[in-house]
Amino acid sequence: MNAAPGVVAVTLVTLATLLIGTWGLRFSRTTSDFFVASRSVHPRLNASAIGGEYLSAASFLGVAGLVLTFGADMLWYPVGWTAGYLVLLVLVAAPLRRSGAYTLPDFAEARLGSRGARAVCSLMVVAIGWLYLVPQFQGAGITLRSTLGAPSWVGPVTVGLVVLANVSSGGMRSITFVQAFQYWLKLTALLLPAMVLLAVWSADGSPRAVGGDSWSVPLAAGGGEGLYVTYSLILATFLGTMGLPHVVVRYYTNPDGRAARRTTLVVLALLGVFYLLPPLYGALGRVYAPELAASGRSDALVLELPRIMVDGPLGELLTGLVTAGAFAAFLSTSSGLSIAVAGVVGQDVIGRVGSRLGGVAAFRVGAVFAVTVPCVVALAAPNLGVARAVGLAFAMAASTFCPLLLLGIWWRRLTAAGAIAGLLAGGLGSAVAIAWTLATSEPEGWADTLMGQPAAWTVPLALATMVAVSLLTASRVPPGAGRFLVRLHTPETLELDRG
């Protein structure tokens, strides 16, 4: 196997990332720059950056592999990941921006006036961030093993080091440029080979795959259980987007609520264009590379397909291109998540412990912590499949932050006690489900199904708990809640006392 295109691709992407990141270093010096790009990012640039950051290894590699192995019901992953932004737009985008807080723990503290709620939120941010980061590092391991023949630990460590360097040096501002660049890189990296592969396919006479009809049914197998699994996945992805730490932080870089909505609209378009492509690879893979599904290496489909279908130097070039895209995918999402987690760790943990570190220094220490732990876990933990693991992170986000945001933004009577109770209920429920899933090798029966896709019961559980406990502690509705809701919902042009 020729490792040259892979090496070139990885090196170029790494260099480009570090260079663009360093260029951004010139613009960022204060903590505000570091965290929120000084609120001066242009909407279209911001939308490209959001798209770039959001499209992780799961989108680039995982979806195609799942479609190859399981068929049309895996399309709910990309559909859900896009529809999640529509749900975010409709319920959360403008109010979240107007709240003025930097992060989800900030929002909780501002809305509820409670340090306890803030602490629980910080815990959840770190948990969800790490849960999402581990599959990214594992995906990097898969990529480098597939294209370079490198041992599995090289990928995670490389990505970890590059992310650490980038995040520590430039913070959010430079990351914005890098993320925007990487969206377009990823799109190109998937689009160009796809066009070539389609040409090859039709030149071959458009061969069809032999196989069962169930591959085209957009519903998981197993009757009632299949219906549950599909709907639970839909719930997790549709509701989880708003609770992802690296998504929320980008909202604060918009100038106002209106811009926040419009940026989200552009993101919807960018994601839609991108997600047309992975299923194409899955379908072609069924014709040309069905053995990958059987051998359990379906996550490497996108990387292997160009080489399988196209011989000679063109095949090598295309392989290099998809490798670059895959590597960009891990880098961008890992960077975004690391910033979000590092910000929380820096502000809430280090700042609290009373050390002498200033804002930026605390952030850097937080970054080391935020990157190292998932890197180590990725090396040690079993591989669940990149897209499925990301789906579990979505389930946890949907069970914790989604109820908090929905009730915090639209319901005046949410109390701190209610929020904490709901967060803990949702968080523990999804954590138990995830641990169960990791421990189960051969899922069978309803218990394993419920635990494999927990969102359908953890989300209602968290919502119900939040509402019930808030009503029970109705005497402790935060006094500034009404004023805060004015701020969230009224257009900024109006002259109002926003507290």
Place this chain on the structure above:
Amino acid sequence: MSDAGSPPERVRVSGPPRRRTPGARTSDIDAGTRLGGMYLGSLLREQLRLALGVLTLLTLLVGALPLAFHLWPGLAGVHLLGVPLPWWLLGVLVYPTLLALGWAYVRRAERNERDFAELMSEVER
């Protein structure tokens, strides 16, 4: 113009007033009166109703698909241009649908806010 030798006249330059005097209605919200609460509540309800409307459409157009294929499995066998229907629906058509829903929402939400702002800046006579 003035004679040469005497200082030029002072001219006061002013633009349109930059701050609008708050109308009686915004002060209702500021003061936290019941009327103010009702104004704010009406905005919230309008926006929430819009949001839920869009979500209902999303559920019907997209969320109902698994149920539809569960009840009528034959749909998966329908082919258009050689490609089975589910791939068209979930692989291609869903994305413009989401974008259209989002676009309709943004337009309506901005209109709601404009209407509210107009309502608030009317000064009570």
